[in-house]
Amino acid sequence: MATKQAAILVLADGTCYRGYAFGASGTAIGEVVFNTGMTGYQEVMTDPSYRGQIVTFTCPELGNTGVTPEDDESDRPQVRGVIARNITALPSNWRSRQSLPDYLKAHNVVGIAGIDTRALTRKLRSLGAMNGGISTEILDPEVLLAKVKAAPSMQGQNLAQAASTDRIYEWADKTIPEWEFTEPSQLTGEAMTVVAIDFGVKRNILRRLASYGCRVIVVPADTPAEKILSYNPDGIFLSNGPGDPAAVTQGIETAKALLAADKPMFGICLGHQILGLSMGGDTFKLKFGHRGLNQPAQNQAENADRRVEITSQNHGFALTGESFEASPAILTHINLNDRTVAGLEHKTLPIFSVQYHPEASPGPHDADYLFERFVNSMREHKNNSKQVAA
Numbered sequence: 001m002a003t004k005q006a007a008i009l010v011l012a013d014g015t016c017y018r019g020y021a022f023g024a025s026g027t028a029i030g031e032v033v034f035n036t037g038m039t040g041y042q043e044v045m046t047d048p049s050y051r052g053q054i055v056t057f058t059c060p061e062l063g064n065t066g067v068t069p070e071d072d073e074s075d076r077p078q079v080r081g082v083i084a085r086n087i088t089a090l091p092s093n094w095r096s097r098q099s100l101p102d103y104l105k106a107h108n109v110v111g112i113a114g115i116d117t118r119a120l121t122r123k124l125r126s127l128g129a130m131n132g133g134i135s136t137e138i139l140d141p142e143v144l145l146a147k148v149k150a151a152p153s154m155q156g157q158n159l160a161q162a163a164s165t166d167r168i169y170e171w172a173d174k175t176i177p178e179w180e181f182t183e184p185s186q187l188t189g190e191a192m193t194v195v196a197i198d199f200g201v202k203r204n205i206l207r208r209l210a211s212y213g214c215r216v217i218v219v220p221a222d223t224p225a226e227k228i229l230s231y232n233p234d235g236i237f238l239s240n241g242p243g244d245p246a247a248v249t250q251g252i253e254t255a256k257a258l259l260a261a262d263k264p265m266f267g268i269c270l271g272h273q274i275l276g277l278s279m280g281g282d283t284f285k286l287k288f289g290h291r292g293l294n295q296p297a298q299n300q301a302e303n304a305d306r307r308v309e310i311t312s313q314n315h316g317f318a319l320t321g322e323s324f325e326a327s328p329a330i331l332t333h334i335n336l337n338d339r340t341v342a343g344l345e346h347k348t349l350p351i352f353s354v355q356y357h358p359e360a361s362p363g364p365h366d367a368d369y370l371f372e373r374f375v376n377s378m379r380e381h382k383n384n385s386k387q388v389a390a
């Protein structure tokens, strides 16, 4: 058996963990966060919301099912580095095209395995997410620590523009029929035109919009409101994305301008935070964030019977509940783990958003109904506008 190449992980508080390298050789510095999902490592690694972060997986073994291009949530892995307990020696799945280490190597992403990821996670839970570095070339912890300390904090970083598309395009791919889980009758009806503002969008969000019959026009993060409205959309979608929402100042200004346009709007994760900020809310950095597939979000609406959705989440910031007291929005969902804001809606306009990922790739499908709700609100709004015009 080949000898394992040594690698180290150093956290900003000076803790050093020793393990072995997998994936690319080199050094990666970023915010160290943990994801508790037991499946979906490829979708997590390619989710643009993880840009700039080194992700620790609490799942004890990664790589078992290899990697397949159909499961990419963007065109490449977006994580800066990967921390694992163990990497499988023999990937096995009929869809697998490449092993996880080879995939990460091909995309120059550094990984470290052999780490007690549960102990590391407990540390991040008690001290909070912090910057760290993994390296296969700098094996002196003090030298790596100096680099970690020189790295900027995630707070204040606008990463959405870099994660966005640089061209406008139409998205048509739907969820493939063998994986569709929604009744076909719910997926039919007049097609609605949606402009999706890409702050670092996951492909499965676009796929779900297309599956619900939307014509989806994807535009870059810095697209002005006038350009968005020039497509005469039936609705506007604000995507997920990386970094600090408060730093996405242009996106917040665009959302403010769109509020005045009287169009249905739907925001997911960063898009939800941007909508909240545009309606007078504030955001703050969570201690260690929510990243996993079993986050309970409770629907506060009377008619929803306080239903709890088990949701897929990935965020390090959240809206401050108290900041909505004088806002035109109300809180519709809360995260039951820490009672932070998990959903919003405008009091009078057809605008709503959630902090979690209803497209759930990976994750449970409890919240898929939100895409249907968006489509229904666009249809209703269009019919009402036609009646007013008549």
Ligand SMILES: N[C@@H](CCC(=O)O)C(=O)O
Residues within 6 Å of the ligand: 049, 239, 240, 241, 242, 243, 244, 245, 268, 269, 270, 271, 314, 315, 316, 317, 318
């Ligand atoms: N970057 C934001 C949003 C994440 C997302 O959109 O997935 C956060 O960490 O809170």
